[in-house]
Amino acid sequence: MTKKLILASSSPRRKELLKQVKIPFAFRKQDIDESLINTSDPLEKVQQLSLLKGNVPIEHKDEVILSADTVVSYNQKIFEKPKNKEDAIQMLTALSGDVHEVYTGVMIRSVDNEIVFAERTKVEFWPLTKDEIEWYISTNEPYDKAGAYGIQGIGAMFVKQIIGDYYNVMGLPISRVVRELRKFGVYPEESFIKGNN
Ligand SMILES: Cc1cn([C@H]2C[C@H](O)[C@@H](COP(=O)(O)OP(=O)(O)OP(=O)(O)O)O2)c(=O)[nH]c1=O
Numbered sequence: 231m232t233k234k235l236i237l238a239s240s241s242p243r244r245k246e247l248l249k250q251v252k253i254p255f256a257f258r259k260q261d262i263d264e265s266l267i268n269t270s271d272p273l274e275k276v277q278q279l280s281l282l283k284g285n286v287p288i289e290h291k292d293e294v295i296l297s298a299d300t301v302v303s304y305n306q307k308i309f310e311k312p313k314n315k316e317d318a319i320q321m322l323t324a325l326s327g328d329v330h331e332v333y334t335g336v337m338i339r340s341v342d343n344e345i346v347f348a349e350r351t352k353v354e355f356w357p358l359t360k361d362e363i364e365w366y367i368s369t370n371e372p373y374d375k376a377g378a379y380g381i382q383g384i385g386a387m388f389v390k391q392i393i394g395d396y397y398n399v400m401g402l403p404i405s406r407v408v409r410e411l412r413k414f415g416v417y418p419e420e421s422f423i424k425g426n427n
Pocket residue numbers: 238239240241242243244283298299300301302311332374375376377379380381382385399400401
């Protein structure tokens with residue numbers, strides 16, 4: 231029997247990506263205290279945060295919970311969402327003309343199973359001018375995004391090349407997620423690949 235996916239994330243990108251591959255879901259979220267996680271290792275951090283975010287109650291035995299967390303890592307520093315304009319300027323100035331990594335941690339949990347994993351994508355930025363950074367921030371695109379940019383939006387113009395999953399940068403490595411969800415009995419609607427995993 232197909233299980234019911236519950237997304238424990240308010241990220242519009244994650245909703246969009248699940249819809250893109252036609253996986254139906256409902257939404258359940260609770261506020262978490264992100265300061266509880268204080269590791270400086272990005273791989274550890276996104277996995278621990280996805281676990282914390284996914285700690286919502288399972289209300290029915292057929293439910294499967296999905297949660298995720300994304301950070302940017304550059305030069306031993308972790309960039310989350312910028313708190314203000316200065317923060318965004320600092321992040322984009324650091325990322326300019328260099329390679330950084332984007333990590334997304336994912337947690338999938340049912341009544342009798344749980345997995346946590348993370349994907350890493352390398353992103354290289356073209357050199358950015360001060361004016362370009364100022365203008366970009368004035369569009370307000372950076373504020374709800376780790377590292378102060380959106381690869382899927384205006385931020386696309388900064389990206390020289392990537393190695394790894396593009397959708398991982400957007401906040402959810404969707405092709406891996408689809409494969410892992412199959413193991414939990416969650417499939418795209420009217421799936422022809424059901425039972426074929
Ligand atoms: C680098 C990058 C990040 N992002 C987004 C993905 C995530 O939504 C966000 C990082 O914040 P997260 O804390 O991972 O997620 P969120 O606060 O948006 O949602 P929730 O905690 O409810 O799950 O940055 C992009 O949309 N594009 C990009 O290119």
